[in-house]
Amino acid sequence: MVNRPVWTPLHTRVHRTLQHRQLLKRQERILIAVSGGQDSLCLTKLLLDLQPKWGWQLAIAHCDHRWSKDAGIADHVEQIAHNWQLPFYLQIADYVTQSEGAAREWRYQALTKIAASHSYQYIVTGHTKSDRAETLIYNLIRGAGADGLQALTWQRSLTPDLQLVRPMLEVSRAETFQFCQSFKLPIWEDVYNQDLSYARNRIRQELLPYLQTHFNPQVEQALAQTGELLRADVEYLEQAAQNLRSQAMAITPESINYTQQNSDLSSLNRVVLRDAPLALQRRVLRQFLQAALSIAPTFEQIEQLTFLITAPNRSRTSSLPGGAIASPKTSFYAEVEGNWIIIKKTDL
Numbered sequence: 001m002v003n004r005p006v007w008t009p010l011h012t013r014v015h016r017t018l019q020h021r022q023l024l025k026r027q028e029r030i031l032i033a034v035s036g037g038q039d040s041l042c043l044t045k046l047l048l049d050l051q052p053k054w055g056w057q058l059a060i061a062h063c064d065h066r067w068s069k070d071a072g073i074a075d076h077v078e079q080i081a082h083n084w085q086l087p088f089y090l091q092i093a094d095y096v097t098q099s100e101g102a103a104r105e106w107r108y109q110a111l112t113k114i115a116a117s118h119s120y121q122y123i124v125t126g127h128t129k130s131d132r133a134e135t136l137i138y139n140l141i142r143g144a145g146a147d148g149l150q151a152l153t154w155q156r157s158l159t160p161d162l163q164l165v166r167p168m169l170e171v172s173r174a175e176t177f178q179f180c181q182s183f184k185l186p187i188w189e190d191v192y193n194q195d196l197s198y199a200r201n202r203i204r205q206e207l208l209p210y211l212q213t214h215f216n217p218q219v220e221q222a223l224a225q226t227g228e229l230l231r232a233d234v235e236y237l238e239q240a241a242q243n244l245r246s247q248a249m250a251i252t253p254e255s256i257n258y259t260q261q262n263s264d265l266s267s268l269n270r271v272v273l274r275d276a277p278l279a280l281q282r283r284v285l286r287q288f289l290q291a292a293l294s295i296a297p298t299f300e301q302i303e304q305l306t307f308l309i310t311a312p313n314r315s316r317t318s319s320l321p322g323g324a325i326a327s328p329k330t331s332f333y334a335e336v337e338g339n340w341i342i343i344k345k346t347d348l
């Protein structure tokens, strides 16, 4: 007789979320990113139990940052994969990453590499509603716009063939803990989670409990909802900005003239932008700078370009960084020529 998994309300919720949001397809090959902590263990158990309904092929991937305090986690996760009879893939960092940010970047690269070499179309992570609330606060303090505050999204493309999916953004950390307890899942206690020198940990352990006690007992839920509302707003605005940008960059005899004169530079028709709302103007200009110079523009750089939409002929920005296309001998700036805002290059 086949042992049916014990079904909980959380199983039903995640199953419905996957259906409703169309996050994962049936029969797909899915790589679960497992750190060994409560969230990714909870996710693995849920997907394993849902697997007969969806026909997925599941596997576990773990990234070893080679931090001394992490010694033993990789073996622990491998043992879990073995017990659940799932394929296990391990990537070990070539060198020890220092910052949280660098570790995260390496981790996503490592996961992408595993997925590409074993033909997985999805990587799933155990991010929760609590992570969403923390990320929102973290980015708010650093001065992010709506894009930073939408924080974690349900899915995004890592490469044209690979999606990152976060199926548990409506589940709280308290719930994943409860779930792991009730199924006696072997959680690895991450010692870094106690270290208050990491901003995220201080937000989780001090700031959120403070807000909960003194301002709103449901603060986590409220912040996660704000993140979700902003996610939909950002998606809509980005799409509208892309449409407007293609109009402003449409090839006309005038623009051909400019591109012939300056074959490597980009131009944008400012007349098309003039009557657009400021929110769209800023987004178009950010996309334009990103595409032309391969940079993530700052607030000030975007503001300088926004000013050019109505500025007199020949107005220009101060020097702009060249990102991937920079060399020590060149610098860039944007200048108004008639109806056009043009990115120009000067040789120093």
Ligand SMILES: Nc1ncnc2c1ncn2[C@@H]1O[C@H](COP(=O)(O)OP(=O)(O)OP(=O)(O)O)[C@@H](O)[C@H]1O
Pocket: 032, 033, 034, 035, 039, 040, 061, 062, 063, 064, 065, 104, 107, 124, 125, 126, 127, 131
């Ligand atoms: N070492 C690891 N190996 C594999 N997966 C990991 C590892 N660390 C984290 N993950 C995955 O990422 C999820 C989030 O982990 P955590 O919150 O620690 O990372 P984070 O740095 O905040 O991530 P992000 O920047 O994506 O928000 C985990 O639930 C797990 O799915």
